[in-house]
Structures are given as C-alpha cells and as structure tokens.
Amino acid sequence: MAELTAARYGKDKVRIFRVVRSVKGDPQAWHDVVEYNVKALLEGDIAASYTKADNSVVVATDSIKNTCNVFAKTSPHVLHPEQFALDLGVHFVTTYAHIHKAFIDIEQLKWSRITVSKDGQPHRHSFVRDGDEKRLTSVEVDATKGKNAITAKVTSGLSGLLVLKSGGSAFEGFVRDEWTTLVEVDDRIFSTEVDLSYTFALPVEALTAAGIAALQDKVGFDKASESAKQITLDLFATDESASVQATLFKMCSEIIAASPSVESVSYRLPNKHYIPVDLGFKGLANLKPVDAEVFCPVAAPSGLITATVSRKH
Numbered sequence: 001m002a003e004l005t006a007a008r009y010g011k012d013k014v015r016i017f018r019v020v021r022s023v024k025g026d027p028q029a030w031h032d033v034v035e036y037n038v039k040a041l042l043e044g045d046i047a048a049s050y051t052k053a054d055n056s057v058v059v060a061t062d063s064i065k066n067t068c069n070v071f072a073k074t075s076p077h078v079l080h081p082e083q084f085a086l087d088l089g090v091h092f093v094t095t096y097a098h099i100h101k102a103f104i105d106i107e108q109l110k111w112s113r114i115t116v117s118k119d120g121q122p123h124r125h126s127f128v129r130d131g132d133e134k135r136l137t138s139v140e141v142d143a144t145k146g147k148n149a150i151t152a153k154v155t156s157g158l159s160g161l162l163v164l165k166s167g168g169s170a171f172e173g174f175v176r177d178e179w180t181t182l183v184e185v186d187d188r189i190f191s192t193e194v195d196l197s198y199t200f201a202l203p204v205e206a207l208t209a210a211g212i213a214a215l216q217d218k219v220g221f222d223k224a225s226e227s228a229k230q231i232t233l234d235l236f237a238t239d240e241s242a243s244v245q246a247t248l249f250k251m252c253s254e255i256i257a258a259s260p261s262v263e264s265v266s267y268r269l270p271n272k273h274y275i276p277v278d279l280g281f282k283g284l285a286n287l288k289p290v291d292a293e294v295f296c297p298v299a300a301p302s303g304l305i306t307a308t309v310s311r312k313h
C-alpha cells in the first residue's frame with residue numbers, strides 16, 4: 001500500500017519583464033523596470049489528480065503562468081516583489097475554492113538606472129546589469145483556516161553578491177590537533193558569495209487589495225532590502241574579521257537592529273579560499289601573511305558558514 005502524503009505543483013521560471021511608464025505615449029516619460037523569475041506553486045484538494053488521474057481539480061500550470069503575466073500587467077505592486085507575490089498568492093487561494101495555499105517565489109534580476117556622465121543625470125529609460133546578485137522573496141499565502149482568514153509568511157533576501165576583502169581578516173585560535181595543517185594567520189583574503197534571507201513579522205492585516213497596499217508602509221519591504229544589503233557590504237568591508245562566523249553574527253544583529261519588522265536573519269557564506277602561492281623556488285617570499293601577494297583562488301572545496309539569528313523578545 002502507498003499513500004500520497006504531500007503534493008504541490010505549479011509553474012517555475014516564469015520570466016517576466018515589466019516597464020512602468022510615468023506617462024503613457026510620452027517619449028519623455030520616466031520608466032521603471034523589473035525583471036523577475038517567478039515560481040508559483042499551489043496546494044489544496046488536489047490529491048485526485050495524482051491518485052485517480054482526475055484533472056478536474058487541476059488549475060493548469062499554463063493558466064498559472066498566464067495569471068503571473070496578467071498580474072504583471074495589472075498589479076499596482078508589480079515593482080515591489082513582496083507585495084506582487086502576495087497579490088498573486090491571494091488571487092490563487094481566493095479564486096479556487098479547493099486551493100488552500102500558494103507559494104510564490106520571486107527572483108529579481110538587477111537592472112540599475114544608468115547615470116549619463118555628460119550631465120550626471122539618471123537616465124529616464126536606460127539601465128545596466130551591474131551585478132549578478134538577485135533580490136529574493138518567498139511568500140506563502142495560507143487560506144487553510146478559511147478564505148476570510150488568510151495569513152501569509154514572507155521571507156526575503158538576496159543571493160549571488162560576490163565580495164572580497166584583501167585585508168582586515170584573521171583566523172587564529174582554532175582547534176589544533178593531529179588533524180590540523182592550517183596555519184594561524186592574522187591577515188588573509190576573505191571572499192564570499194552572500195546568500196542572505198530574513199523573515200518578516202507581518203502585522204495582522206486583512207490581505208485585501210488595501211491591506212496588501214498598506215504593508216509597504218507598515219513593514220517596509222523595500223527599505224529592509226536596501227538596508228540589509230548595505231549592512232552586509234558595510235560590515236563586510238569594515239569589520240576586523242576574526243572569522244566568517246563572527247562577521248556573520250554581527251551582520252545579522254545589525255539587520256535585526258535596523259529593521260523592526262525583521263524577525264530573523266540567516267546567512268549562508270561560502271569561504272572562498274585564496275591560497276598564497278609558494279614562490280620559494282625563485283627565492284621570492286610569498287607564504288607568510290606579510291609577504292603574501294600572489295594567491296591561487298580555489299573554486300573547491302570552500303568552507304560553508306551558516307547561521308540564523310533571531311530577534312529576542
């Protein structure tokens with residue numbers, strides 16, 4: 001005997017690019033743009049589609065993709081990934097009586113406005129991909145307690161932010177035993193590709209159109225995103241790092257202090273090793289921290305330092 005114990009389905013990698021023009025039909029209009037990869041998955045009374053080949057409970061993944069595109073045209077929140085995801089998620093659980101949960105994940109690709117050097121002005125409709133990092137949000141919309149008692153969980157963050165510091169990082173005092181070959185250093189290269197996520201404590205808010213609109217002011221999704229990235233960069237640059245672990249904890253603590261609506265913060269930080277190259281065969285000193293100038297970046301293995309830090313109540 002076998003039974004279905006979990007089922008969730010939908011569309012992944014829905015690619016959306018949206019232009020918002022300040023004035024329709026005006027070539028001088030100011031444009032805002034976003035590019036998203038959307039994943040929209042549904043849960044509910046859908047077991048029969050798996051166990052009985054009964055498609056009458058299936059909202060086709062093609063229709064789910066169509067919904068994402070239509071919302072990209074019509075949602076007032078399309079430039080704000082958390083609210084756009086809430087809009088979409090609430091739509092799915094309220095439109096279909098048998099769909100009780102929606103999981104909307106959005107990756108936002110980076111398009112930054114170009115500043116034209118001639119006049120120092122930000123250009124009204126030209127953008128540059130000035131980094132590989134992505135802004136992320138994962139929204140779970142839950143109507144299991146009824147369509148009039150919808151709740152949501154929002155986790156946001158960023159990934160792919162590659163940083164390196166060539167000073168201000170040490171690693172000393174770790175366990176030394178018969179397994180240890182690593183030398184202690186008071187100066188080393190520290191490089192990581194930041195993967196950051198943080199959860200929001202949402203106010204109890206009816207997730208109506210007006211309720212979702214009010215969340216930007218009440219929770220500050222966009223402000224939290226900007227602040228978390230800036231804190232990550234500032235602390236990475238300025239901390240006299242005793243270890244990846246110690247720097248990570250400071251970053252988490254500062255994000256919690258800066259954003260009242262953030263409940264917990266998690267980082268995954270690979271420690272991308274840079275090994276000083278032995279140039280002794282040419283009589284060149286390059287191994288001690290004070291001499292090390294030529295390094296071999298090592299793709300693998302990397303350390304992987306993770307932690308979650310939560311607000312203390």
Ligand SMILES: O=c1[nH]c(=O)c2[nH]c(=O)[nH]c2[nH]1
Pocket residue numbers: 171182242243244245271303305
């Ligand atoms: O910051 C670090 N933390 C570690 O846990 C570790 N382990 C290691 O080999 N190098 C480092 N660096």
